Amino acid sequence: MRSASAAEDSTARARIRDAAVLRFSREGFRASLRTIAQEAGVSAALVVHHFGSKDGLREACDEHVLAVIREQKRDAVGPTGPTQLLARMAELDEWAPLVGYALRSMQAGGDLARAFLDHFAADAEEYLREGVAAGTILASRDEVARARYLTVMGYGAFLLDIALHPPEDPADLRAYLHGYLERTGLPAMELFTQGLFTDRSMLDAYLMYVTDPPAEG
Amino acid sequence: MRSASAAEDSTARARIRDAAVLRFSREGFRASLRTIAQEAGVSAALVVHHFGSKDGLREACDEHVLAVIREQKRDAVGPTGPTQLLARMAELDEWAPLVGYALRSMQAGGDLARAFLDHFAADAEEYLREGVAAGTILASRDEVARARYLTVMGYGAFLLDIALHPPEDPADLRAYLHGYLERTGLPAMELFTQGLFTDRSMLDAYLMYVTDPPAEG
DNA sequence: CAAGATGCTAAACGCGCGTTCAGTTGGGCA
C-alpha cells in the first residue's frame, strides 16, 4: 500500500499541498499563493484551479496534516504522551513541516487547532487514567478538566516560548525542542513531583470557595 | 499632575495612539491605518505625519502600554502575582484595551513581548522567594528557571485558550478571564499543592540524567 | 505685518495580494 510515505504522491495536487504545508510552516499563513505555486513548480492559477481558493487550500492542508498525524499516532507502539508524539515526529526531518504547520495552526486558532487539542487532551486523559490505575499518578477530582489543563499548558508554554525566541532556522524544530526541554525540564519535574505549595491550605481554601461561593458583586 | 488618567490627553497624537491600541487589541496587528485613523477621527495621512510609519505607530503603542502597565504595577499596594496584575487590570473596562494589546503582543512575539515576560518573570521570582522565605512555597533547585517556567506556562496556557475559544466580544476580557479561571482553577490548585506523581522516581531519574547524561547519539 | 513652522487633509501612487479569464496542450474515448 503505502510504498514509503505520502510524499510519494507526485501528482501536481499533492505537490502543491506539500509545498503549501512547508511554506505555511515557515512563514505562517501569510505565505502567498504565488510563493507556494513557485515552490511547487506550477502557476498560481493552478492552485486555485485545484483547491478553489486559498481558504480551500488551507482546509486541504488541515485535513492532510491531521490525517497524517493521526496515522502516525496509530502506528506508534505503546502509549506515549501527546507532547511526546509531536516531539518524536519533530525528530524526523521528514515530518518537520507537518509539525511546524500544526504549531502555526494552534497559534492561529481555528477548527484544526481545536481538533488537535481535543485529540491530544483525550489522549492525555487516557494516559493519566492509566497512571492513576498503576499508582504512579495522583487521582484528580476532575480528570477531564485536568487532562485538558495539562495539555493546554504544555502546548501553550511551548508556543509562547517559540514566539518569544523565534529560531533562526524555523525548519530545525529538533534543535529548538532540545533547548526548550533543557530550559524547562527541571522546574517541570519539580512541579510535577512536588507541587509548589508546602501545605494544603490554598487548595482547601479554593475548594471551600467553589462549594460555597461568596455573593456576586 | 495626572488629573484622572492618560486618556485625558486629548491631543490628536494621543487620540491616534489610543485608537491604535484599541483596534490592535480587537483586530490584531492587521488593523489598517485607515481604520485606526477613522476611529481617531483624523486622516490616515496624519497618522503617518505623527508616527512616521505604521511600524512607528506600533512602537509608540508598545512604549505607551509598557509604561502604563509598569506605572499601574508601581501604584499597586502590596505584592501581587504577575498574572494577577493583568487580571485585575482587565477587571476595569478602562484598561481592557491595554491588556488586550499586551496579549496580542505576546502572541505575536517581538521585543515588547520579551519585555513583558522578563518583567513578569522577575516579579514571579520575587514573589516565589518571598513565599519560600515565609515557608508557604517549596524551594527550587533553580529559582530563576522556575519563575520563568511558571510565567511562560501561565500566560502561554491563557493565550492558547483564547486562540482556541475566541470570545465573541474581544473587549470583554473580564468575562473571558472569569470563565478561564473557572475551567482551570481546580486542576491548577491540585497541581500546585499536590503535584502529579505519587513518588519521586521521575524527578530522581531526571536529576540522574542531567548530572550524568547518556552519550550523544 | 510678513514669514515660517505646525497641524491637518484629499487625492493619488505603487505594490502585492487573491482571483478571473481566455486560451493552449494533450491524453482518453466514441
Add this chain to the structure above:
DNA sequence: TGCCCAACTGAACGCGCGTTTAGCATCTTG
C-alpha cells in the same frame, strides 16, 4: 479521425494596503 474534457498557463483585474505629495488653514515669532 474527431471530439471533449481535464490539466495547465500568462496576463490581466480589482482591491486594500502603506505611503507620498501638494496644498490649505492656523498659530507663533521677529
